[in-house]
Amino acid sequence: MLGNIIRYLDSVVARDPAPRSRWEVLLYPGVWALFWHRIAHALFQADLFFLARVVNHLARFLTAIDIHPGAQIGRNFFIDHGFTVIGETAVIGDNVTIYQCVTLGGSNPTNGVGGKRHPTLLDNVIVGSGAQIIGPVTIGRRARIGASAVVTEDVPEGATMIGLKARSTLVKAETWAKEFMPYGTPCKEPCEPTGGAQRVEDLEQQVALLRAQVEELISERQHAARENERW
The missing domain is CATH 2.160.10.10 (Hexapeptide repeat proteins)
Structure with missing residues (x-):
């Protein structure tokens, strides 16, 4: 005992x-x-x-x-x-x-x-x-x-x-x-499945692409507004 x-x-x-x-x-x-x-x-x-x-x-x-x-x-x-x-x-x-x-x-x-x-x-x-x-x-x-x-x-x-x-x-x-x-709980091991880093990188690229498209649309609208003012 x-x-x-x-x-x-x-x-x-x-x-x-x-x-x-x-x-x-x-x-x-x-x-x-x-x-x-x-x-x-x-x-x-x-x-x-x-x-x-x-x-x-x-x-x-x-x-x-x-x-x-x-x-x-x-x-x-x-x-x-x-x-x-x-x-x-x-x-x-x-x-x-x-x-x-x-x-x-x-x-x-x-x-x-x-x-x-x-x-x-x-x-x-x-x-x-x-x-x-x-x-x-x-x-x-x-x-x-x-x-x-x-x-x-x-x-x-x-x-x-x-x-x-x-x-x-x-x-x-x-x-x-x-x-x-x-x-x-592992302290030094990844806490996401394999491919998690690649997924983050893909999302960052998509955000950058969307940001560029938005900036392009804004630029086009500003250009169109200036043309309308001339006329």
Whole structure:
């Protein structure tokens, strides 16, 4: 038991440069939210739904993190800072990192039956701050969800998603192979698909052409006005 706790704390230290010791990590709200969730989830699985909810509400009051007792969470899950919401049917794999203000939200089932309505995050996923992942989508292993991205469709393994609605970016294999990418957002890699620079250049050329045409029309009108004045 103690060994598992130490391994978990070490996994947090490996992903966050801020703490100077394991003792600091024990003060993190995300760590305590996970602790309370383990208890609430055990009660939920034992069909003690009301007690599970009581523990859930206590944890939310103490940590500002709302994890439904029914959510399934793997090993070494880390919520940095907090203010996160995780829905009932969410499934989270091992070594997943979530930053502040993230929602793993549900979609409204068209048949009126609850069922699977929240996301599934596979192993080693990183979700940046403010991201919203909605519906029964699957986020592939080692995928990165950038800050404030909105994801409503499945994400392939190793992809980096950014934007509203989130779109995939092409990240170099060296970046994809990194053991850990802080905040799930590449800082030095392009944030547009290949060809984005060419697209900007094409648009600039079109603007220059339109500007030249406008100036030509203005010149023609001025010339015509001067001719009319002569007559």
